[in-house]
Amino acid sequence: MMTPNTTALSAKVWRGALDELALVASASGVAATKDRLSELVILLMLAPEPHMLLGVNAIAPDRLRALVDVEAFDTALMAMLGSPLGFLLSRGQDGESLATIALPGALQEQSASGASPALALIAALALSLGNRRSLTQPMRSQALPAERRVLH
Numbered sequence: 001m002m003t004p005n006t007t008a009l010s011a012k013v014w015r016g017a018l019d020e021l022a023l024v025a026s027a028s029g030v031a032a033t034k035d036r037l038s039e040l041v042i043l044l045m046l047a048p049e050p051h052m053l054l055g056v057n058a059i060a061p062d063r064l065r066a067l068v069d070v071e072a073f074d075t076a077l078m079a080m081l082g083s084p085l086g087f088l089l090s091r092g093q094d095g096e097s098l099a100t101i102a103l104p105g106a107l108q109e110q111s112a113s114g115a116s117p118a119l120a121l122i123a124a125l126a127l128s129l130g131n132r133r134s135l136t137q138p139m140r141s142q143a144l145p146a147e148r149r150v151l152h
Contacts, residue, residue, distance in 0.1 A: 011048045018043055018130030022112055025123040030116045033073045040122050043129075044080075052132065055085035055104045056125070073118035080125070087124075089117055099124035103132055 021043065025036045041064065047053050057080050059067075067076040081087050086102035086109070099120035102109035110131060112123030 009046045009048055011052070014043065014046060014048050014052075015130045018126040022123040022126040022130065025119050025126065026112050026114055028115065028119055030119070033116060033118050033122075034068060034071075036119060036122045037068065037073055037076065040126060043126070047129075052129065055082050056080055056129070057082035073116070074121070077118055077121040077125070081121075087121075089121065091117055101125055101128040103128050106132060 021036065021039055024039075028036055044053060044056065044058075059076065059079050063079075064076055067073070067079075081101075084104045088100040089097065091097045096113055096115065097117045097120035098111060098113050099117070100109050100111040101121075101124040106128065110124055110127040112120055112127055114120035114123050
């Protein structure tokens with residue numbers, strides 16, 4: 001499991017760091033995937049409040065290390081995408097990838113591109129988390145009316 005937040009990080013600073021990570025991940029080359037994944041994991045551990053990570057699974061450090069050691073970045077990221085989070089991932093013939101993520105309770109999904117599926121997922125997840133606002137009321141049932149569904 002991820003280590004609990006021990007550093008006081010304001011929600012505004014955390015969201016800003018996620019937005020910056022999304023931009024950097026989208027602009028990064030494949031060789032930087034390990035660094036971007038590490039940055040995402042660090043930011044997840046520094047989340048100001050646990051509810052801000054709703055839909056994101058924690059990965060045991062040993063499992064994450066094992067996946068990173070064999071460069072299974074896509075697998076590591078897919079393991080982080082928990083239910084009821086929605087996602088869509090595609091890759092073009094040129095290798096550029098596009099990821100769309102819909103967090104539980106979000107009214108809108110977030111999309112991002114990247115040089116690989118992993119980088120696109122990192123960017124889209126960072127954008128999604130960075131744009132999520134605190135839920136002031138408990139989330140309603142996952143069965144949303146058709147006009148509120150956010151993923152294709």
